[in-house]
Amino acid sequence: MRTDKNLSLFGLAKITGLSKSYLNEIEKGKKYPKRDKILLLAEALETNYDNLVSLKLDKNLAPIGEILQSNILKEIPLDLFGIKESDLIDIIAEAPLKVNAFISTIFEIAKHYNLTKESFFLAALRSYQEANNNFFEDIENQVEKFAKAYSIDLSKRLSVKELEEILTEEYGYVINNEELSEHKELINLRSVFVPTSKTLLVSSETDESQRLFIYAKEIAYNYLDITDRLYTFSWIKFERFDQVLNNFLASYFAGALLIPRKSLVENLKVFFEKPTFDPIAFQKLIASYTDSPETFYQRLTNILPKDFNIKNLFFLRFGYKPERDDIKLTKELHITNLLEPHANESNEHYCRRWISLQTIKEIPNTDKEHLFDAQVSFYEHSGVEYFTISSATKDPFRKGYYRSIGFGIMITPNSSSKIAFLKEESIKKRQVGVTCESCRITDCKERVAPPKTVERKLRFAQTDEVVSHIFEKYK
Known part of the structure; x- marks a missing residue:
């Protein structure tokens, strides 16, 4: 409304008697004005109180309202790329119609190519890997600390028995090699972890390299203290981006442990x-x-x-x-x-x-x-x-x-x-x-x-x- 009336923040402040910085913080969603201030703004903008506090936006701005009221900004891993949610909202506020057109275009592309939430998360993860040249020093260091703490010789190829002992004796795991084979629907799964009983169900179809990777990944979840995780290998679905990221971090740890x-x-x-x-x-x-x-x-x-x-x-x-x-x-x-x-x-x-x-x-x-x-x-x-x-x-x-x-x-x-x-x-x-x-x-x-x-x-x-x-x- 302010921009439609060609009013600057300075001009609106002068009319209402409210400070420019206060008005700026209202527009950025950092301040929530009380009734008396809203009445002042309604009079200055030549509108009514109900219109200013309405949750409905006009047709052109409706998609932006849906975005701001949905969880999509929570699902996008903005922090990985150094972007604050408030920065994104500022961009939307500066040119809402143009941003609305851009966002609508993205949605149309997503529908056209049948992009799922999982594929969006995986694309974000891939961009994160590429931005870091797919090298993560902190995980490499954690692997070396783990090997030292558990007297593992990284110059030799690890054995299944070695990792299984760490899982069972250190982390209290119970390994079950029969259950998955009894369910034909689970033929494509190699492992399922049940957190309440710390039971790791491993398919009898797994070869040594697969079992080594499964064990190393489970060790990673425990050693890196990761709780928001996936429980099947291979994965069935992701509910949150953190699960995608944590799955990658555990896999990276496993790869670095098996191939020092x-x-x-x-x-x-x-x-x-x-x-x-x-x-x-x-x-x-x-x-x-x-x-x-x-x-x-x-x-x-x-x-x-x-x-x-x-x-x-x-x-x-x-x-x-x-x-x-x-x-x-x-x-x-x-x-x-x-x-x-x-x-x-x-x-x-x-x-x-x-x-x-x-x-x-x-x-x-x-x-x-x-x-x-x-x-x-x-x-x-x-x-x-x-x-x-x-x-x-x-x-x-x-x-x-x-x-x-x-x-x-x-x-x-x-x-x-x-x-x-x-x-x-x-x-x-x-x-x-x-x-x-x-x-x-x-x-x-x-x-x-x-x-x-x-x-x-x-x-x-x-x-x-x-x-x-x-x-x-x-x-």
Whole structure:
């Protein structure tokens, strides 16, 4: 009302006799005026008392009212990014109509792409990881303190028995290995924790690496004193963002415990000094720490940015069921550079020349438990090169499914100075796109969809060129 009447805070203060700072705090929601002050404001703004205290907003501002009265601002993890809720409200108050249009647009996009609260939380977490180069010093230090307190030798591979003893003797856990197998509905779960009795139900289908990770994660929840947590692995749903964040912190702790930073850095330095890439030696390096390639690649996203200053990385996990011939991106992390677009949301098809998609399509036709491959991928749309590696395995959580991990390091003068074999000419090189629909490679035999996006841009460019000629002709 004040801005509609072209009144400054100074002007309104002069009319009402209220101080400018007091009025400013009312508008920011920090002060709540009593009846006599509201009457003064109503008279100055030429409105009535009921209108000023009404909870209803006009049609244009209604969405903002819904936001401010809902829990959405509580659910958005503003504090992770150094944003105060009051700052956001200030932005809304400065230009409510424009902000309303922006927020309405976000809601429309969310509905169009069928974004769930879980996917929103996971996107926020991913942004948080990327903003910190996916390295968290405090968790690394906690792992070292834990190892010292419990006399764990981080230079040796941990055993299931070692971690199970800590859970049962130190934290009073009861381990049950039979219950989950009795329920067919829980076939995709590897563990369930019942906090009231401290019972950890572990599926009899778990292998050693999965059990190690489950135990290490449970230890993390206890050692880091995390109570707002998830109780199933893998997760079923998130109720609050804190659960998403805490799940990540416990997983980070588990990964750092199973693959210690100091040991991994030493081994990677030796491996990176080799002039040629040795795929067998690399697979042995993975196996020396874990039977789970995903855990190893995840750990590389922590270590390479911090200890080798290699920050142009990506981590992608794909899921595949041969009967459906449908490949889905199920997890991603991009440090510094983002590969776009996101095919899952736009119903596009990721490039079949990617090494991770080649391995995931091939492994069902082999008798191998771990199919590994590597290549240099040259991205035609950006002109950048990535050294990419991929490990494909059976999906440990879903029968009949397969998964592959794609890990890429951008080839730059910096990364080449740290990793000698990036200069190697003998590594196979392939020109790749991001999705078939956005790819300009004309002779691609692997293409599974026409380049609709490219064709549309070309049509628009041709139309724009003709229009420009007409403007020139009739100017």
